[in-house]
Amino acid sequence: MPKKIFSGVQPTGNLHLGNYLGAIKNFVDLNNDKENNCIFCVVDLHAITVKQDKDQLKNNIRETTAAFIASGIDPSRSIIFNQSEVQAHAEGSWMLSCMAPMGWLNRMTQFKEKAGKDKEKASVGLYIYPILMASDILLYDTSHVPVGEDQKQHLELTRDIAQKFNKDFDCRDFLKVPEPLIQKDFSRIMSLKDGLKKMSKSDPSDLSRINLTDSEDEIINKIKKAKTDSFPIPNEDQKLINRPEALNLLGIYSSISNQNLNKTLDEFGGKNFSDLKVKLAEILSSKISPISNEIKKLISDKQYLDKLLLEGANKAEAIAGKKIKEMKKIIGF
């Protein structure tokens, strides 16, 4: 069955290996299947739920677009656009926020993490962020949403909102209930400095992540400095319990090599981390450096990227604009 794919990435800079292995690599595979209809969105409205620098935001929108293409998404076979160019997203978000009970939003763990201790100071936008995400997805009759594991709860909320809207307005199947597509293994890539913390754009230590714009030397250096433990690499996965840094590095190796953990353990079991690190740096450089070079090349051609985003927005508008009109009619406007 052909799939209708929608996913989004925030233009908040420092796109990293977690974004690539958890989400973008999957976008590329789905886009390579010619049967699928794919839409990839640079979610700039989501980005402003926390403070952004005005000029930096514009650059980051282009950089995220460039990263999609440099990673292998074919713009001639997908729609790539930025969210703020298509009004329906914000409009849909408002209408859905009037259906969604606060109790559902109060359960969102990402808000709790991002808002930190002083929730009173977090923006209202950050609180209703998952509703905007539901609007993004539901406006395109999306069947599948490829995301990293941290978005699973938001996807469940999207499904609940779609079902509630259909029930409240007695319009069965008007909003399509989407399925999440989350990698089975290593759907959460951890920091190179702390195996219990997610690899993240906002970690103050650049050594905690491999950026998609890192050079070969930077990748080698970061892997060299990655935290490990003092035991050798085991032969079986059971022996990786309570060894989060070891599991993370072996997981990254498995994921980038498209092989399962047992195969990686067959290769490295009994060896030292220095052996794994040499091979890991090698394969990461061979996969990430070409993406990094291509991003830099694409980013220097602002006109190309802006034109692509504009064309994408026109195509997205045609789909989402129609859906929002139907939604308004159903509501009674």
Ligand code: AMP
């Ligand atoms: P964001 O940068 O928050 O917009 O995330 C873009 C995509 O990358 C989402 O699908 C996330 O779930 C995914 N992602 C972000 N960080 C990680 C990570 N450390 N491991 C796996 N996937 C991730």
Ligand code: TRP
């Ligand atoms: N919330 C997602 C993240 O932080 C980004 C996002 C926004 C998204 N809208 C989406 C992902 C729609 C998938 C579908 O990673």
